[in-house]
Amino acid sequence: MRPIHLLIKPASGMCNLNCRYCFYRDITKKREQSSYGLMTEETLEAVIQKGLSYAGQDCTIAFQGGEPTLAGLDFYKTVVELEKKHNKKGIRVHNAIQTNGIGLDAD
Numbered sequence: 001m002r003p004i005h006l007l008i009k010p011a012s013g014m015c016n017l018n019c020r021y022c023f024y025r026d027i028t029k030k031r032e033q034s035s036y037g038l039m040t041e042e043t044l045e046a047v048i049q050k051g052l053s054y055a056g057q058d059c060t061i062a063f064q065g066g067e068p069t070l071a072g073l074d075f076y077k078t079v080v081e082l083e084k085k086h087n088k089k090g091i092r093v094h095n096a097i098q099t100n101g102i103g104l105d106a107d
Contacts, residue, residue, distance in 0.1 A: 003058035006051045010044070010063055010071035012036040016102050017067070024066065038071055041078060048079070049086040052093075062096040069103030 012035040013028035028034040051059055061079070063071075076095075083093050 002056050003060065004051050004055040005060045005062070006047065007062050007064060008039070008044075008047060008068075009065055010039040010068050010075055011066045012038070013066045014038075014070050015065060015067040015100075016070060017100055028066075035066070038075075044075075044078065045082050045086075048082045052083070052086045052088070052091055055089070055091045058092045058094065060094040060096065062098065064098040067100055067103065068097055069099050073107055 013024060013031075014035050014037075015022070015025070019025065048061070051061065061083075063076075079095065083095075087093060
């Protein structure tokens with residue numbers, strides 16, 4: 001099987017900055033509903049379970065936004081727990097995050 005690459009927006013279009021150059025800010029303003037809020041754990045688990053079940057040797061899960069750190073550190077701890085729970089085939093899992101860095105700290 002081929003590798004699977006997932007792109008998850010855990011905080012929908014929400015962001016903690018208001019950059020003039022951000023193309024996504026303009027897109028969210030044009031939507032009927034600008035933000036869908038934070039991703040639920042139920043949805044997160046379904047995406048991870050299904051992604052890992054279809055993956056071959058590798059699964060990359062990338063998080064972007066809006067600003068993905070708005071989901072909070074516990075969200076990402078849950079991601080790792082769910083990856084372990086649903087990784088029945090011993091897939092290599094790679095996590096990536098595209099962030100503005102404002103919400104990052106030593107933890």
